[in-house]
Amino acid sequence: SQTIHQWPATLVQPVGSPLSLECTVEGTSNPNLYWYRQAAGRGLQLLFYSVGIGQISSEVPQNLSASRPQDRQFILSSKKLLLSDSGFYLCAWSASVNTEAFFGQGTRLTVV
Amino acid sequence: SQQGEEDPQALSIQEGENATMNCSYKTSINNLQWYRQNSGRGLVHLILIRSNEREKHSGRLRVTLDTSKKSSSLLITASRAADTASYFCATDGYGNEKLTFGTGTRLTIIP
Numbered sequence: 001s002q003t004i005h006q007w008p009a010t011l012v013q014p015v016g017s018p019l020s021l022e023c024t025v026e027g028t029s030n031p032n033l034y035w036y037r038q039a040a041g042r043g044l045q046l047l048f049y050s051v052g053i054g055q056i057s058s059e060v061p062q063n064l065s066a067s068r069p070q071d072r073q074f075i076l077s078s079k080k081l082l083l084s085d086s087g088f089y090l091c092a093w094s095a096s097v098n099t100e101a102f103f104g105q106g107t108r109l110t111v112v
Numbered sequence: 113s114q115q116g117e118e119d120p121q122a123l124s125i126q127e128g129e130n131a132t133m134n135c136s137y138k139t140s141i142n143n144l145q146w147y148r149q150n151s152g153r154g155l156v157h158l159i160l161i162r163s164n165e166r167e168k169h170s171g172r173l174r175v176t177l178d179t180s181k182k183s184s185s186l187l188i189t190a191s192r193a194a195d196t197a198s199y200f201c202a203t204d205g206y207g208n209e210k211l212t213f214g215t216g217t218r219l220t221i222i223p
Contacts, residue, residue: 006154032209032211034211036213041218042215042216043200043213043214043215043216044155044200044213046210046211046212046213049209049210049211051209057208057210059210088152090154090155092154092155092211094211096209097142097204097205097208097209097210097211098142098143098160098204099160100145100157100160101145101147101155101157101202101211102157103154103155103156104154105153105154106152106153106154108152
């Protein structure tokens with residue numbers, strides 16, 4: 001069966017520090033991969049999505065970047081965090097956009 | 113930007129009553145999905161309805177889709193306290209693999 005792992009669950013980082021959040025999927029190949037951010041009590045904002053290794057589509061211009069070095073690995077990064085980067089980050093995968101997406105448990109990032 | 117807008121933003125009902133949430137979207141779609149999120153957790157898929165379908169059922173869930181109005185509704189019948197959660201609609205990119213979520217409805221079931 002397929003599983004998705006996202007870590008860490010919580011993270012507190014100072015302003016200006018780098019960020020690396022990792023998401024891996026098991027039990028499937030060539031998945032679509034997604035990174036979302038959710039502000040408290042709000043909807044999900046699509047940040048990046050990827051349909052294959054090295055193929056990244058960016059939805060929101062900001063100081064975040066994403067990479068897909070392996071088929072089932074999706075990494076969200078920042079060189080210098082801002083206070084506004086605080087939020088709940090969710091990784092998800094799907095076989096295609098026409099099928100259900102499966103979400104990780106999320107990372108709560110607090111930038112201080 | 114958000115493709116979907118759910119309303120109401122928040123809904124509180126008594127246990128046993130039916131809950132209806134609505135989703136409106138802006139551009140053409142291939143399918144529309146509904147998800148549930150318990151507080152502080154990842155989202156869980158509930159149901160998918162394709163653009164050529166008008167209604168779909170799954171247990172106590174009933175989803176309708178009106179592509180002419182670019183809207184969908186989610187009905188939860190005989191609500192239970194465990195249904196308390198946020199509910200989101202999600203739409204595809206109609207030609208790309210983008211999956212975009214709405215703003216969500218926060219549902220509270222009062223025991």
